[in-house]
Amino acid sequence: MADVTTSQDVVTYRDSVAEGIAREMRRDPAVVCLGEDIGAAGGVFKTTVGLFEEFGPERVWDTPISEQAIVGAAMGAAMTGMRPVAEIMFSDFLACCWDYLANEIPKVRYMTGGQVTVPLVIRTANGGGLGFGAQHSQAVENWVLTVPGLKIAAPSTPADVVGLLASAIRSDDPVVFFEHKGLLASKGAPAPDGHVVPFGEAAVLREGDDVTLVALASTVPLALTAAERLAADDSVAAEVLDLRTLIPLDVAAVLRSVERTSRLVVVEENPYQGGWGGTIVSVVADEGFELLDAPVKRVAGANVPLPFADALEDQVIPTVDKVVDAVRSLTKY
Amino acid sequence: MADVTTSQDVVTYRDSVAEGIAREMRRDPAVVCLGEDIGAAGGVFKTTVGLFEEFGPERVWDTPISEQAIVGAAMGAAMTGMRPVAEIMFSDFLACCWDYLANEIPKVRYMTGGQVTVPLVIRTANGGGLGFGAQHSQAVENWVLTVPGLKIAAPSTPADVVGLLASAIRSDDPVVFFEHKGLLASKGAPAPDGHVVPFGEAAVLREGDDVTLVALASTVPLALTAAERLAADDSVAAEVLDLRTLIPLDVAAVLRSVERTSRLVVVEENPYQGGWGGTIVSVVADEGFELLDAPVKRVAGANVPLPFADALEDQVIPTVDKVVDAVRSLTKY
Amino acid sequence: MTDTTTATGLLALHETMSVIRRTEKAAHDLFMSGLVKGTTHLAAGHEAVAVGARAALRDGDYAFATYRGHHHAIAWGATPEECLAELMQRSTGLNKAKGGSMHLTKAESGMLGSYAIVGAHLPMAVGAAWSARLRGTEQVAVAFFGDGATNIGAFHEALNLAAVWRLPVLFVCENNFYMEYTPIGAVTAAEHPAAGRAQSYGLPAEVVDGNDVVAVRDAVARAAVRARAGDGPTVLEAHTYRHYGHSRTDPGKYRPDGELERWLERDPLTVSAHRLREAGTSGDDIAAAEHRAAAVVERAVANARAAPEADLSEAFTDVWADGGAAWRT
Amino acid sequence: MTDTTTATGLLALHETMSVIRRTEKAAHDLFMSGLVKGTTHLAAGHEAVAVGARAALRDGDYAFATYRGHHHAIAWGATPEECLAELMQRSTGLNKAKGGSMHLTKAESGMLGSYAIVGAHLPMAVGAAWSARLRGTEQVAVAFFGDGATNIGAFHEALNLAAVWRLPVLFVCENNFYMEYTPIGAVTAAEHPAAGRAQSYGLPAEVVDGNDVVAVRDAVARAAVRARAGDGPTVLEAHTYRHYGHSRTDPGKYRPDGELERWLERDPLTVSAHRLREAGTSGDDIAAAEHRAAAVVERAVANARAAPEADLSEAFTDVWADGGAAWRT
Ligand SMILES: Cc1ncc(C[n+]2csc(CCOP(=O)(O)OP(=O)(O)O)c2C)c(N)n1
Ligand SMILES: Cc1ncc(C[n+]2csc(CCOP(=O)(O)OP(=O)(O)O)c2C)c(N)n1
Ligand SMILES: [Mg+2]
Numbered sequence A, B: 001m002a003d004v005t006t007s008q009d010v011v012t013y014r015d016s017v018a019e020g021i022a023r024e025m026r027r028d029p030a031v032v033c034l035g036e037d038i039g040a041a042g043g044v045f046k047t048t049v050g051l052f053e054e055f056g057p058e059r060v061w062d063t064p065i066s067e068q069a070i071v072g073a074a075m076g077a078a079m080t081g082m083r084p085v086a087e088i089m090f091s092d093f094l095a096c097c098w099d100y101l102a103n104e105i106p107k108v109r110y111m112t113g114g115q116v117t118v119p120l121v122i123r124t125a126n127g128g129g130l131g132f133g134a135q136h137s138q139a140v141e142n143w144v145l146t147v148p149g150l151k152i153a154a155p156s157t158p159a160d161v162v163g164l165l166a167s168a169i170r171s172d173d174p175v176v177f178f179e180h181k182g183l184l185a186s187k188g189a190p191a192p193d194g195h196v197v198p199f200g201e202a203a204v205l206r207e208g209d210d211v212t213l214v215a216l217a218s219t220v221p222l223a224l225t226a227a228e229r230l231a232a233d234d235s236v237a238a239e240v241l242d243l244r245t246l247i248p249l250d251v252a253a254v255l256r257s258v259e260r261t262s263r264l265v266v267v268e269e270n271p272y273q274g275g276w277g278g279t280i281v282s283v284v285a286d287e288g289f290e291l292l293d294a295p296v297k298r299v300a301g302a303n304v305p306l307p308f309a310d311a312l313e314d315q316v317i318p319t320v321d322k323v324v325d326a327v328r329s330l331t332k333y
Numbered sequence C, D: 001m002t003d004t005t006t007a008t009g010l011l012a013l014h015e016t017m018s019v020i021r022r023t024e025k026a027a028h029d030l031f032m033s034g035l036v037k038g039t040t041h042l043a044a045g046h047e048a049v050a051v052g053a054r055a056a057l058r059d060g061d062y063a064f065a066t067y068r069g070h071h072h073a074i075a076w077g078a079t080p081e082e083c084l085a086e087l088m089q090r091s092t093g094l095n096k097a098k099g100g101s102m103h104l105t106k107a108e109s110g111m112l113g114s115y116a117i118v119g120a121h122l123p124m125a126v127g128a129a130w131s132a133r134l135r136g137t138e139q140v141a142v143a144f145f146g147d148g149a150t151n152i153g154a155f156h157e158a159l160n161l162a163a164v165w166r167l168p169v170l171f172v173c174e175n176n177f178y179m180e181y182t183p184i185g186a187v188t189a190a191e192h193p194a195a196g197r198a199q200s201y202g203l204p205a206e207v208v209d210g211n212d213v214v215a216v217r218d219a220v221a222r223a224a225v226r227a228r229a230g231d232g233p234t235v236l237e238a239h240t241y242r243h244y245g246h247s248r249t250d251p252g253k254y255r256p257d258g259e260l261e262r263w264l265e266r267d268p269l270t271v272s273a274h275r276l277r278e279a280g281t282s283g284d285d286i287a288a289a290e291h292r293a294a295a296v297v298e299r300a301v302a303n304a305r306a307a308p309e310a311d312l313s314e315a316f317t318d319v320w321a322d323g324g325a326a327w328r329t
């Protein structure tokens, strides 16, 4: 999944997580972290390394294995003046505190008629490709998309990690922040000082007139590699959009691109059934129907649990080959 | 939400739930029920009335308020020879045991290489329209659709309740069975003896050549009423499909219908973002692209939590007016 | 604040309880006549828990309640009119008619919501207490919950975390001996569903007469002192009884004969009237307080009836902190 | 079944523990050399819990384990070769290479899975016990779980339900004093994370030396007798220690100096060897058992290495009971 690296690419996605949190903790004393093994241990994915040392035990709290208490306490703290950043170790475990994500956090502001705000961030390691099996490999951003009232960020580069974390932590709305396990070791340019990436703005990472590839997090490098291969082998110019956030969703950027390319392939890691690509396709098949010259394709996870063996996992998650094949099936049109 | 009733319409949807369960309990001693207040009290929605009296406390078990234990115990029992039917009172509360629906029940067969089967049914009261507010009104069939490995049924008529329950309880696969709160009081023809409705077969409830309306559960009567109004006021002949199950999903029936009508409107109660209509639209925009003569529309829930006041709720859930308007916007094409 | 340990103070508590009782009666009648929609879970019978607890706490403290929360909303300063207007879907409702009976909230006075998923608010109260500690205030947070809530996972996680972090939080169980229609004893492996679990977390616990506003006030006061002193959480189990059924039109037929009658003898208002007379308050003074309460609730009903329906545009506000509901560009 | 109370029986237990130990060592080495992928959570040090418990139970009983479950899989009849082949993603793997280290399962002998979401399997074990009761068998179900699992909601719900229904289920906590890298005492409001919570559910509890296979066997046997007699669940807390880090390449640096060494002195294999010698077993007999174990694991490694890679078509089987994965028409 590694992107092509350059001499500028000096920081890892992993280190950028801790960096992004630290920048906000320095700015705002209301920012506090909680989660399992995030303190002295620096987190299971080493994404909170250094925070405990810099900010101490009153800002970085180790918790029991109690996902409901973690997220529920973050909610209570957010309602009363803090800006908690809660870690749920693997995104699969969001299922253990789903009530808070589905029923409590996104609804309390609305159902109290605007009496409270819940400025919190739930960070979590998302996605597959590492052979962790069915219960530790899922891309579950689509679970969160089913719930109105949550913002959703899923960066694909180290700089976006920092910039989107800044927006997330400063947001007065609750944000679920997906850090992709498969990207943690990837490198990129460091985020400049004060870097803030606003929510709801897709990045056009590569321009092209023949087909639009819409991607997120792990599928961004996939789409870029596929685009290179299509350019080289097929002389097809693919435009690659990195959505960066699912809510707010930058469908305007997608429609703008499809206006030029007339062809759309959505590349998403979550399963096809109920995957977020369905929401994008819905908007395009409605508002962009007249722009389309070919069927719309989704290269998504297969509708099966994730198998352990690497070779089996490759069968069921998006790959460069699958993206290339999907585009080829369209350019025949 | 009541459909036009005839003299044949003698049973309620509500009573059909208990009837459907009782028929299977008579057939198969391995069928047992568990849930909160389902025993002598007959269930909060009166959908288990009579079961305790007929089958006794060894077949109908009252539980504590412990959704994880209810569904987890059902899973353990299903793996060891029983066919449990677990009730989760309101579908919103699936969030309290989401780990079992997302990570355990649908995956254990696959991840053990087929060593175990999990023949269980989770029944739950779904949907809005009754003024129960943000935490007791959601249509969450789309949550379940995000999880490969679960079958999903959501009947719209009393006879389908019985027939789909028969298939659900006899299935060796786990099934989430959505009983719509807004339909409980509705009436219809009783299910004949031995009635079994197979999963994965949409019902064509009304034929028409101008537009296809795809509906499920509560939106079926909406779509039918809209179709009548369109026929009367606009001379538009709408075909109405009741999907009946989301997994397996009868997209073949949808494509067959769109082949004739060239226009598609999906009517779904869950929110637009992440709603199940996105999956249908994805398939049609891909495999049925050449059949379409107009944009594809989804009349779905608004992307907000559900408000309490009836008038506000009406603003955000699908209504006959909204369906009619959506069809009218297409027939201009 | 009124000194609630004096006879005058106690009379104020009695009056608030009377306001709650009459509001619940009004809610019931309005439900029966179709003006209150959706569902209600009335707290008549539970008044002493809410009023006693509030009396023991300070302005700035936090409360989290359940769907059976009218009494807490009123004890924390919501007016009967705001509450009834909410139930009647009026634009003047406490939650702008967007919440309903199950979600009454008066955030400006620290009553941070009523939650309808059993047990979910216990971790929130823990978080509010954590926040107080982080901000270095002396605030405490209270979670009120039912006996049935003690069997759900969030209860366990909340108590453990609060105990480990020694947070200023009070767990107040309103044990009314029933979940919906099932007696709590039939589904709970502890005689005292809340207090009997406290030692699992090394927490002090007290079982208290939940129908005696003074007993509740004193127990909560003791717990609050501990909490503010940094000695951590306390579990209180207040025994009480709901006079109506579980919700809506539930007639409560699953209750054994005579049970309700026995509890009515220890009606919190009877108990506090008795205490008032013992403290020397005259029957006239008590009657005057009752009359004031009746007048408040009558006016509330009239005003709520007369208030405008929910404003339709409200359906699309308050999703986000900017007031809007935009999910896309 | 072997009578494990005799010296011969005990030697069989020792041999199984030795097989487990060597399998874990092999898994570790194969991981380091890149042949085992994903992650592993090795149970070296925990052998006596698995082997002692299995020895006390009957064929037909059920076991549910965690991601740290190799020892249970082997104790319940999975071969080291099946296990290692699974870890090495071979088509001959115990779970056809679809599960991996965290999900070893030997359903045909009642070992109904290893679950990687902490605490999730406790309610499942309750359900298996409920099923035994419904079917009128004398089966019992055991859930093995870590100390860290005692703070999650599912633990609480499972114990309460099992207690209320008096089900034949055993809750066996392998208390190794750490969750991942955090000492359990730092996040748990009870000195005994499992046993100290039992009284919340009116359940009997026992703290047992988890490194002594005989002590574990006897405690589990006592609990199983109770369970089969209809006297309900028991909580056992077995104190033990993991020799490797939490998972994969974790060097366990968060452990205080000397802690591992102290536990190694009470290595379950040392303890059982000592017991064997006390029971009159000769050093040669013990050495022979060790050699047999070594040979089994060596052959297992060789065979697993030589086995074919996972069959790609397996990615699309076993979703449904019909063997397939079709989600649409
Ligand atoms: C997680 C969850 N499960 C079930 C329900 C349905 N329900 C609402 S109130 C209730 C009974 C609660 O009993 P208790 O906690 O004793 O409170 P009480 O109603 O007696 O005040 C139940 C089961 C719910 N709201 N949330
Ligand atoms: C619900 C959940 N939260 C967090 C994790 C991550 N995790 C895996 S193992 C572990 C520690 C478990 O500790 P314990 O229960 O003591 O078992 P041990 O690993 O010591 O055998 C954690 C936190 C998980 N798998 N599931
Ligand atoms: Mg109660």
Ligand SMILES: [Mg+2]
Binding pocket: D146, D147, D148, D174, D175, D176, D177, D178, D179
């Ligand atoms: Mg441990």
